[in-house]
Amino acid sequence: MTSLVGTQRAVRWYPPAYDIRVEDVPIPQILEPDDAIVKIKLGGLCGSDLHIYRGHEDVDAVLTCGHELIGEVVALGSNFHPDAAGRPELYSTLRVGDKVVSPFTVSCGECHFCRVGFTCRCVHSCLFGIPTLPGGQAQYARIPKAGGTLFSLRHLSETHNVDVSRLSDSSLILLADILPTGVFAALQALQHPKLSPMLIGCSYPNSTLIPKGHATEETNSIALLAQDRVLTIAVIGLGPVGVCAAVSLLDMLSRLEAENGIHFHIIGVDPVESRRVKMEAVYSTITRGQGPQQLTVTSIDGAKSLTNKLTNGAGCNAVLEVVGQSNALTLSYELVRPFGLISSVGVHQEPPMPFTGRDLYDKNVSFDFGRCPVRAMFPIALDILLKRQDVFGGVGEPASLIDRIVGFDRAVESYELFDKSRCGKILFDPWI
Amino acid sequence: MTSLVGTQRAVRWYPPAYDIRVEDVPIPQILEPDDAIVKIKLGGLCGSDLHIYRGHEDVDAVLTCGHELIGEVVALGSNFHPDAAGRPELYSTLRVGDKVVSPFTVSCGECHFCRVGFTCRCVHSCLFGIPTLPGGQAQYARIPKAGGTLFSLRHLSETHNVDVSRLSDSSLILLADILPTGVFAALQALQHPKLSPMLIGCSYPNSTLIPKGHATEETNSIALLAQDRVLTIAVIGLGPVGVCAAVSLLDMLSRLEAENGIHFHIIGVDPVESRRVKMEAVYSTITRGQGPQQLTVTSIDGAKSLTNKLTNGAGCNAVLEVVGQSNALTLSYELVRPFGLISSVGVHQEPPMPFTGRDLYDKNVSFDFGRCPVRAMFPIALDILLKRQDVFGGVGEPASLIDRIVGFDRAVESYELFDKSRCGKILFDPWI
Structure with a gap:
């Protein structure tokens, strides 16, 4: 030794x-x-x-x-x-x-x-x-x-x-x-069962746990339309981890677009202008200015109206929270749609969760918290x-x-x- | 008309x-x-x-x-x-x-x-x-x-x-x-990606989102042991919805036991003795007294020690919360293991979430809230x-x-x- x-x-x-x-x-x-x-x-x-x-x-x-x-x-x-x-x-x-x-x-x-x-x-x-x-x-x-x-x-x-x-x-x-943490934030969202209808084009719960061939399996089938298969996902916090999360999302969603026929848009939210500029520079490096714009950055003030505009008022399918502060969780809740997911990888401290039980029940919110x-x-x-x-x-x-x-x-x-x-x-x- | x-x-x-x-x-x-x-x-x-x-x-x-x-x-x-x-x-x-x-x-x-x-x-x-x-x-x-x-x-x-x-x-x-709500509580747990390693015998994230055939896909593979493939799931609240949730879990887990080779135990928690007796009567009707005991009821006081005994101190893989009160969420957190899931179908009211951000970060807890x-x-x-x-x-x-x-x-x-x-x-x- x-x-x-x-x-x-x-x-x-x-x-x-x-x-x-x-x-x-x-x-x-x-x-x-x-x-x-x-x-x-x-x-x-x-x-x-x-x-x-x-x-x-x-x-x-x-x-x-x-x-x-x-x-x-x-x-x-x-x-x-x-x-x-x-x-x-x-x-x-x-x-x-x-x-x-x-x-x-x-x-x-x-x-x-x-x-x-x-x-x-x-x-x-x-x-x-x-x-x-x-x-x-x-x-x-x-x-x-x-x-x-x-x-x-x-x-x-x-x-x-x-x-x-x-x-x-x-x-x-x-x-x-930071890159694994960004991957984790993105993966928690895209793996969640509440996003699966959009990814596979089959209505919830589309589960392997549903007994195969049982008499009633098709009683609830309603066809999804192309407009249902659009994922809008926000990333709150565009520091280095947030950029890694957005790059991970872009990588995974681009593959899902090519393989599964979905469409998507990523909303990057940060109050600091230099971070928004960095995110835009990263995005143009990746896309080389080609193809439709699939990522838009915004300040906190603009996040809600941009989300409403892009989703016809429904809200984001998922929000990646990479800040670790209570107000970022509040904004996540405001941006997420009913039956949506908040994937939180921010390192949170002592403040209590800024939600009542009724807030969460009434919106069928899911959360994944914690360390990568x-x-x-x-x-x-x-x-x-x-x-x-x-x-x-x-x-x-x-x-x-x-x-x-x-x-x-x-x-x-x-x-x-x-x-x-x-x-x-x-x-x-x-x-x- | x-x-x-x-x-x-x-x-x-x-x-x-x-x-x-x-x-x-x-x-x-x-x-x-x-x-x-x-x-x-x-x-x-x-x-x-x-x-x-x-x-x-x-x-x-x-x-x-x-x-x-x-x-x-x-x-x-x-x-x-x-x-x-x-x-x-x-x-x-x-x-x-x-x-x-x-x-x-x-x-x-x-x-x-x-x-x-x-x-x-x-x-x-x-x-x-x-x-x-x-x-x-x-x-x-x-x-x-x-x-x-x-x-x-x-x-x-x-x-x-x-x-x-x-x-x-x-x-x-x-x-x-109540039966669909019980099914929903069980399904949210068993469908969650954090339970998938136990169900399929392949370590997290075992995702279809991982690019197939890429050079590094096996760099993290560690074989699961039989002892890893044991699911311990608590149901908090044994009123009619809780019994429906437990019956749904039994149905789904028994199939997973037969098809996937997992083992499981359900812990039913309720402070009211008549509800525990009802749950036991339902369980013996279903099993007709045959096979190993795969469901145990307990009071709130006994829940933690029973969980520790059954899981070697690790905690439950998932907790179904069907009460809708803040103290049931606190108990859910205490019983769930790190990287576990709380599936909450209780109708919650005004009290705030009884958790700090650090509680949730430190245990990598996931939640699914809301209406069936x-x-x-x-x-x-x-x-x-x-x-x-x-x-x-x-x-x-x-x-x-x-x-x-x-x-x-x-x-x-x-x-x-x-x-x-x-x-x-x-x-x-x-x-x-």
């Missing part, structure tokens, strides 16, 4: 709020047999880091920031030894020297929740960037349950026909959180990342999700700018 | 609360070309009638009670004439003399929401038993949009091989609301009704959902008993 000694540079947050310092801290060590140590190549600054930054997370101890990282495995615990017994297959495929992406939470790869794909609710789940698990804005990080957690690009390229060299490092880090199971979303996210290097590959271009890559000397300034929505997504290179 | 004149007897509610009177009121007339007049054979008293009875529904005008009715069509508006043009097919199949079941809300059968199967959110939707639409606890009722709303048993038996004469009248009225689209659930509900006449066919037996059939002279007393959970479901025969 490689042993790393000495200190490293790390971005640290001090309670109660808005206090970022760059400090020398000990290089992490292997503590458990399932651990890996990763030498970090890039560490991301994410919108949900701002919850801690602003003091909204009830944290009262100093911590090493960040939950997005890519890097190289430089040390492995004893359970990765070829002779180690009793570990799942995932633990035999990770090697020192592997280039890896780390999801923003730990997942063991062997509990019930990992087996069924709910990897963010692994029984060993832990978020990077909290007092008990130092995060990715450092030069090195300890990764618990590394066989289940880390995604090895070397293993991927050896076992699948994927040319990972096409992927820029700054795009790879999108796989740690990154490992389960990896295959789709990687597929979109490979296809969309035009959007995700660059840094600092009008359509780039990554605004800039900076050293830790600019960490304090970067948090301040990001907190005030004065810049896009920032990555830290811990070695410059 | 048949014309009915004179007065009829009807059960009327007076604001603000607890004031039931049996009165003579005018027989309803055809008001619109899509109307039908139904001579009522039986009118039901439903748990959600108690919301109005107790004054919880913000109603300040007198009304004719009830939203469950079966009867015979005695008059039809001009749009049912064979020469009437421009009406959907459903309007050509209804005739004077037809025995009909009326869902508890109006649905036109031709708007977008009706076409896609969300019939309870029809643009003409209206609940029976409100000041502007007199209900089913009367001798006659006017049915708006009757072609879309009413379900003709004569038409069913002529077009499908269903022997409707096997169905007792007291069981037919269950199709007006009865027309869309008819085929499955009728299938279960035909199969389960042993439970649904009788009146006053230990396993019967219908406790008694009474005349309007016992209406005041019946509301009082039902309000205090001192009797089971009551039907009114308006002609005795």
Whole structure:
């Protein structure tokens, strides 16, 4: 086992709020047999880091920031030894020297929740960037349950026909959180049974649970019209995750348009003009200005009238809420149609749900809340990342999700700018 | 067009609360070309009638009670004439003399929401038993949009091989609301994508939206074990709708057990002992005491420990909430596992949702709220009704959902008993 000694540079947050310092801290060590140590190549600054930054997370101890990282495995615990017994297959495929992406939470790869794909609710789940698990804005990080957690690009390229060299490092880090989270938001909506009539052209409940061939199965069949098979989906919040959600929706809906004959329109909502401009730049990069306009951005004030205009007053079939604030849930409810779905991936805090029971009963609203199971979303996210290097590959271009890559000397300034929505997504290179 | 004149007897509610009177009121007339007049054979008293009875529904005008009715069509508006043009097919199949079941809300059968199967959110939707639409606890009722709303048993038996004469009248009225609502509660749970890994043995997201054959589709595959394919589902509230939900679950889960190889357990929760005893009687009637025990009833106090015992502390995969009170939602949250589903068909009122945003984010909870689209659930509900006449066919037996059939002279007393959970479901025969 490689042993790393000495200190490293790390971005640290001090309670109660808005206090970022760059400090020398000990290089992490292997503590458990399932651990890996990763030498970090890039560490991301994410919108949900701002919850801690602003003091909204009830944290009262100093911590090493960040939950997005890519890097190289430089040390492995004893359970990765070829002779180690009793570990799942995932633990035999990770090697020192592997280039890896780390999801923003730990997942063991062997509990019930990992087996069924709910990897963010692994029984060993832990978020990077909290007092008990130092995060990715450092030069090195300890990764618990590394066989289940880390995604090895070397293993991927050896076992699948994927040319990972096409992927820029700054795009790879999108796989740690924001692209899978955008995929998850979109997938929760499009997979929901309440959207299935529009997708397959057969009225609800169109379920495999309905006994086949029973005498009454056709008593309710009413033919859908072409106008019923139009999906209008809003994305509330056009920060980096919101853009990833919109790009994921575009990818999935374009396939459904070609294969299933549906039509669709995406409504992007954000109060910040620079974010709306970014979303439009991303959309024109993807469409190259061709085809009908299938995505429109709007301010909050314009969201309701645009929705009414596009849906004849019915409302959106689904709303993706990627903000994590109570007022975004209220707007989601206002925009969604009866029997519609709100897919909420925003990191919500203490405020109570802004709805009465009657609000929800009277509109037959469905909700899917919560954290993205990154490992389960990896295959789709990687597929979109490979296809969309035009959007995700660059840094600092009008359509780039990554605004800039900076050293830790600019960490304090970067948090301040990001907190005030004065810049896009920032990555830290811990070695410059 | 048949014309009915004179007065009829009807059960009327007076604001603000607890004031039931049996009165003579005018027989309803055809008001619109899509109307039908139904001579009522039986009118039901439903748990959600108690919301109005107790004054919880913000109603300040007198009304004719009830939203469950079966009867015979005695008059039809001009749009049912064979020469009437421009009406959907459903309007050509209804005739004077037809025995009909009326869902508890109006649905036109031709708007977008009706076409896609969300019939309870029809643009003409209206609940029976409100000041502007007199209900089913009367001798006659006017049915708006009757072609879309009413379900003709004569038409069913002529077009499908269903022997409707096997169905007792007291069981037919269950199709007006409570059996479809139970089916809906169960179906929302079993159709949800978060239950699919257990049902099909393939890890989440197992989606048809994942591009076929793309290079990375297997990068996340972890095999499910037999122990992962066990569904534990709680039903909170064992009144008549809760029993219907449990019977629906039993029907669907037994098929999934036989066809897909899953295992399951249902937990029935109710604070009222007589309801738990009824649920147990229904369960033994269905199983005839054979096979393993797959349904256990418990009080509220015992629900958490039973859930923990049956699921090794993980929690229920899904919870069906059929109560409509805030504390039932709180218990649902406590019983459901991370990445689980709460299917809520209870009629909720003014209290706000008893959850913070963080509660829902931290457990990846999904919710489906709202009213049953009865027309869309008819085929499955009728299938279960035909199969389960042993439970649904009788009146006053230990396993019967219908406790008694009474005349309007016992209406005041019946509301009082039902309000205090001192009797089971009551039907009114308006002609005795």
